Amino acid sequence: MKIAFIGLGVMGYPMAGHLSTSGHEVCVYNRTNAKAERWLQTHKGTSKATPAAAALDADIVFTCVGNDSDLNQVTLGPDGVIKTMKEGAILVDHTTASADIERALSSTLALSGIGFIDAPVSGGQLGAEKGQLTIMCGGNEDHFEVAKPVMDCYGKQVTLMGECGAGQLTKMVNQICIAGLIQSLAEGVQFATKAGLNVEQVFDVIGKGAAQSWQMDNRHKTMIEDRFDHGFAVDWMRKDLAICLEEARRNESSLPVAALVDQFYSEVQRMGGGRWDTSSLLKRLLLR
Numbered sequence: 241m242k243i244a245f246i247g248l249g250v251m252g253y254p255m256a257g258h259l260s261t262s263g264h265e266v267c268v269y270n271r272t273n274a275k276a277e278r279w280l281q282t283h284k285g286t287s288k289a290t291p292a293a294a295a296l297d298a299d300i301v302f303t304c305v306g307n308d309s310d311l312n313q314v315t316l317g318p319d320g321v322i323k324t325m326k327e328g329a330i331l332v333d334h335t336t337a338s339a340d341i342e343r344a345l346s347s348t349l350a351l352s353g354i355g356f357i358d359a360p361v362s363g364g365q366l367g368a369e370k371g372q373l374t375i376m377c378g379g380n381e382d383h384f385e386v387a388k389p390v391m392d393c394y395g396k397q398v399t400l401m402g403e404c405g406a407g408q409l410t411k412m413v414n415q416i417c418i419a420g421l422i423q424s425l426a427e428g429v430q431f432a433t434k435a436g437l438n439v440e441q442v443f444d445v446i447g448k449g450a451a452q453s454w455q456m457d458n459r460h461k462t463m464i465e466d467r468f469d470h471g472f473a474v475d476w477m478r479k480d481l482a483i484c485l486e487e488a489r490r491n492e493s494s495l496p497v498a499a500l501v502d503q504f505y506s507e508v509q510r511m512g513g514g515r516w517d518t519s520s521l522l523k524r525l526l527l528r
């Protein structure tokens with residue numbers, strides 16, 4: 241297929257790479273052109289100077305940018321993909337964004353006969369590099385059937401969750417579950433340290449029991465080593481929790497733990513940790 245990929249960040253760069261390796265004809269766009277040039281040195285494909293130029297003639301356009309406002313810019317902005325996308329093409333958005341912007345974007349694109357899938361991802365940088373992402377999709381079944389085999393190039397689990405917006409709502413559940421879990425893990429590491437236990441041994445043992453989680457498996461070692469310069473940034477998590485809390489106000493669900501952890505992350509940001517991994521919640525505990 242002819243594919244355009246907009247946004248070669250931590251996630252988009254390897255995802256676009258998998259598409260190229262799988263034999264698709266890939267044209268990339270990145271705001272900072274140096275990243276697109278670096279991508280072209282190791283991957284087969286082309287690059288263009290604007291999202292609109294990259295999307296010209298593409299069967300599927302993928303976007304993976306930071307937030308709602310970035311997404312708006314690369315899709316509906318002066319050089320946005322909507323300017324050139326052809327009728328019958330599909331836009332697949334991998335940004336973690338609000339369900340509202342996805343629904344609005346889907347309606348606007350539909351006026352030009354363009355399909356849309358919201359498709360936020362989970363699995364982090366490593367998942368993107370290994371092509372092992374979990375992808376939560378919202379949209380119409382016909383568009384999903386076309387886009388799914390392409391997303392399979394970097395997804396181990398690609399699932400249609402419902403109508404447009406359902407992908408983002410599912411990702412919100414993911415972030416709500418993770419927030420409290422990381423705080424609990426940080427409290428456990430702190431408690432084990434203060435109790436004078438062999439902390440590494442504690443997590444090797446309880447990681448084989450009922451407390452096991454992805455966060456415990458993948459983060460306890462780096463937390464013990466006080467290493468946070470990797471992974472999923474606190475700034476991104478606060479952006480995601482803000483989306484969750486706003487949606488919760490609308491659907492009247494109660495998220496006291498997510499709201500509290502969001503405030504803990506604001507403390508981490510004030511400590512200079514906006515780009516630290518989310519497991520850095522431990523940093524504010526050990527200071528006390």
Ligand code: NAP
Pocket residue numbers: 247248249250251252270271272275304305306307309310311313314334335336337361362363364365471472473476
């Ligand atoms: P990132 O490394 O910061 O990359 C963001 C990308 O968006 C860059 O290519 C950036 O271009 C581009 N961009 C931002 N604003 C733009 C604008 N206004 N116009 C054009 N391009 C713009 O972020 P990431 O880690 O890849 O994350 C991307 C999305 O995936 C986010 O929504 C994030 O929440 C989500 N996500 C991330 C992870 C993770 O572990 N990193 C996991 C799951 C989901 P420049 O290169 O010019 O800055």
